[in-house]
Amino acid sequence: MGVTKTENYTEAQVELSKMIKVLGHPARIAILQSIIKANSCICGDLATEIGLAQSTISQHLKELKSVRLIQGTIEGTSMCYCINQENWHKLKNELLVLFNSANIDESACC
Amino acid sequence: MGVTKTENYTEAQVELSKMIKVLGHPARIAILQSIIKANSCICGDLATEIGLAQSTISQHLKELKSVRLIQGTIEGTSMCYCINQENWHKLKNELLVLFNSANIDESACC
DNA sequence: ACTAATAATCGTAATATTGCGATATATAAA
DNA sequence: TTTATATATCGCAATATTACGATTATTAGT
Numbered sequence: 001m002g003v004t005k006t007e008n009y010t011e012a013q014v015e016l017s018k019m020i021k022v023l024g025h026p027a028r029i030a031i032l033q034s035i036i037k038a039n040s041c042i043c044g045d046l047a048t049e050i051g052l053a054q055s056t057i058s059q060h061l062k063e064l065k066s067v068r069l070i071q072g073t074i075e076g077t078s079m080c081y082c083i084n085q086e087n088w089h090k091l092k093n094e095l096l097v098l099f100n101s102a103n104i105d106e107s108a109c110c
Numbered sequence: 111m112g113v114t115k116t117e118n119y120t121e122a123q124v125e126l127s128k129m130i131k132v133l134g135h136p137a138r139i140a141i142l143q144s145i146i147k148a149n150s151c152i153c154g155d156l157a158t159e160i161g162l163a164q165s166t167i168s169q170h171l172k173e174l175k176s177v178r179l180i181q182g183t184i185e186g187t188s189m190c191y192c193i194n195q196e197n198w199h200k201l202k203n204e205l206l207v208l209f210n211s212a213n214i215d216e217s218a219c220c
Numbered sequence: 221a222c223t224a225a226t227a228a229t230c231g232t233a234a235t236a237t238t239g240c241g242a243t244a245t246a247t248a249a250a
Numbered sequence: 251t252t253t254a255t256a257t258a259t260c261g262c263a264a265t266a267t268t269a270c271g272a273t274t275a276t277t278a279g280t
Contacts, residue, residue: 024131
């Protein structure tokens with residue numbers, strides 16, 4: 001069908017996977033790294049920097065905004081984006097819970 | 111187009127996003143949590159546990175295998191899956207690099 | 221008010237993903 | 251060998267994603 005059966009999962013599983021999914025595209029990784037590198041808001045030179053059309057970058061930014069990994073404010077005629085620290089850390093912590101829950105000791109059987 | 115322009119990105123960005131992308135589905139989160147919870151390989155009762163068709167679960171397992179987050183060995187008539195500790199930690203560390211690179215101090219301007 | 225610059229949205233085409241049933245494959249048990 | 255059980259693969263339909271150009275706001279400067 002192509003539609004995810006969200007009713008099969010816990011709210012936490014759906015929410016976490018939704019956040020992760022947004023991270024799962026090289027353009028959005030590149031955008032985030034670029035924002036982080038600038039250490040503050042950078043604006044629409046992302047398009048030329050990354051090599052995608054302006055509308056495409058705008059769409060990726062929208063997705064990053066939709067899960068609140070970034071936030072933007074109007075800065076004159078441009079937009080100023082930066083990491084949403086609160087949600088950034090929330091996601092980081094949830095990922096750590098997941099990744100740390102796998103036992104290190106080699107009880108693995110395969 | 112629908113096709114990601116991988117030539118725009120670094121190898122690292124492509125590889126990382128590919129791994130993350132596989133994590134970005136609730137069924138695959140549920141599968142991983144289930145495997146982790148059992149602390150060792152569990153087999154195909156994942157289908158009934160999660161509530162998807164056997165073929166669908168098999169496909170998700172294939173994707174998790176394709177990025178080597180899990181590995182499986184034949185165990186009689188069933189398959190025995192567990193976390194690939196090496197790649198699990200590798201991904202964890204790469205995620206930490208990304209998440210820690212965002213400065214905590216509120217130099218944020220928006 | 222007019223113009224320039226920037227970003228968001230719309231419409232569209234190409235491709236990818238999700239999920240299922242049916243089938244094929246492989247091993248264990250009888 | 252036959253049968254049962256478990257998993258993988260194939261083919262398909264429905265939907266989602268990615269990317270672009272064109273258009274539409276929105277704000278700054280003239």
